[in-house]
Amino acid sequence: xxxxxxxxxxxxxxxxxxxxxxxxxxxxxxxxxxxxxxxxxxxxxxxxxxxxxxxxxxxxxxxxxxxxxxxxxxxxxxxxxxxxxxxxxxxxxxxxxxxxxxxxxxxxxxxxxxxxxxxxxxxxxxxxxxxxxxxxxxxxxxxxxxxxxxxxxxxxxxxxxxxxxxxxxxxxxxxxxxxxxxxxxxxxxxxxxxxxxxxxxxxxxxxxxxxxxxxxxxxxxxxxxxxxxxxxxxxxxxxxxxxxxxxxxxxxxxxxxxxxxxxxxxxxxxxxxxxxxxxx
Numbered sequence: 001x002x003x004x005x006x007x008x009x010x011x012x013x014x015x016x017x018x019x020x021x022x023x024x025x026x027x028x029x030x031x032x033x034x035x036x037x038x039x040x041x042x043x044x045x046x047x048x049x050x051x052x053x054x055x056x057x058x059x060x061x062x063x064x065x066x067x068x069x070x071x072x073x074x075x076x077x078x079x080x081x082x083x084x085x086x087x088x089x090x091x092x093x094x095x096x097x098x099x100x101x102x103x104x105x106x107x108x109x110x111x112x113x114x115x116x117x118x119x120x121x122x123x124x125x126x127x128x129x130x131x132x133x134x135x136x137x138x139x140x141x142x143x144x145x146x147x148x149x150x151x152x153x154x155x156x157x158x159x160x161x162x163x164x165x166x167x168x169x170x171x172x173x174x175x176x177x178x179x180x181x182x183x184x185x186x187x188x189x190x191x192x193x194x195x196x197x198x199x200x201x202x203x204x205x206x207x208x209x210x211x212x213x214x215x216x217x218x219x220x221x222x223x224x225x226x227x228x229x230x231x232x233x234x235x236x237x238x239x240x241x242x243x244x245x246x247x248x249x250x251x252x253x254x255x256x257x258x259x260x261x262x263x264x265x266x267x268x269x270x271x272x273x274x275x276x277x278x279x280x
Contacts, residue, residue: 002136003083006092008280009140013096016142016276017072018104021064024055027211028187028273031248035185035238044243048185051238051271065272069106070144072097072126075205079135090128098122109147129201141208143275149186149268152178155200158262164219167192167264168227174266175231175247180240183270185248187211188231191265193255202253203267208275209251217254224250238271248273 024032032055036048058065074093086092101108101123108123133139154177156170171190178186191202215221227250237243248271257263 001081001083002079003085004138004280005086006084006089007086009084009089009092009138010096010099012140012278012280013074013093013142014100014103016140016278017097017100017106017144020142020144020274020276021066021069021104021106022062023059024065024272025275028248028271029055031211032185032271035245035248039238039243039245041237041243043241044238044245047238047241047243048245055272064106065274066146066270067107068109068146068148069101069123070146070274071110071150072101072123073143073145073204074126074128075139075141075143075208076128076130077133077139077141078130079137080132081136082138093128094124094126097126098124129205138280139277140280141275141277143204143208145204145274146183146270149178149182149270152182152268153200153203154266155196156264156266157196158264160260160262162262164223166262168223168230170264171227171250171266172230172234175268176234176236178268179236182268184236184240185238185245185271187248187269187271187273188227188250189267189269190227190250190252191255191267192252192263193257194263195257195261196263198255199263199265200267202255203265206251206253207267207269207273208277211249211273213251215252220252220254224252 039045154174189203189206191199236246
């Protein structure tokens, strides 16, 4: 059994909130660079070059990549041989978010009640997803999610008879309905299977996969490639102003489901797709 003090969790999450909001992850930077080289439309290429310039300025001057610094989404993959000491883990996670957004001078966007809308003034609470995994390590992923793209999320409760064509139609419908509102070029996370809430969780988690990571399931890998091509033929383009780069990637996660259902969730992220990963 390995013992881990929750102070280490707080400090790590503080640093990750600041990192994710100021610096593009290396895989996303490479994807954006490739897109700027291959974009066919002159205006689309200009938009991508402006995005690159924005990233460079943000990194040099420690200015957030985007003014919407998001609601903190934290995935905690906890080894079953880890014991936490020093306080409650959930309190430690929220303390890290609080310190990160205050010390990083990041915009506080969370309201205490969804109807009465009083700002919590420290961007807490975070949305925390826990999973127990083998081993004695803790993998933390912090993914601040802006709501321009989050508001474009969709869940489709399809019938089994809708099959893979129904899945394709659901994803393309969500992307086309989102249009410029998701700040393209976007990354499209998809969850197929499970239940209503499980497919939404999978779609969100899919966005944290490395951009060049491909599914080990052959039909899923083919589906990711096909949907990416179709999305990029939509003409939405960078900034929604037309072009051949509407999406940088489509990432699909799957899970077993009930004989009577085919849940599909689509969670779209803007071109920055902020996330930071750390192993304790």
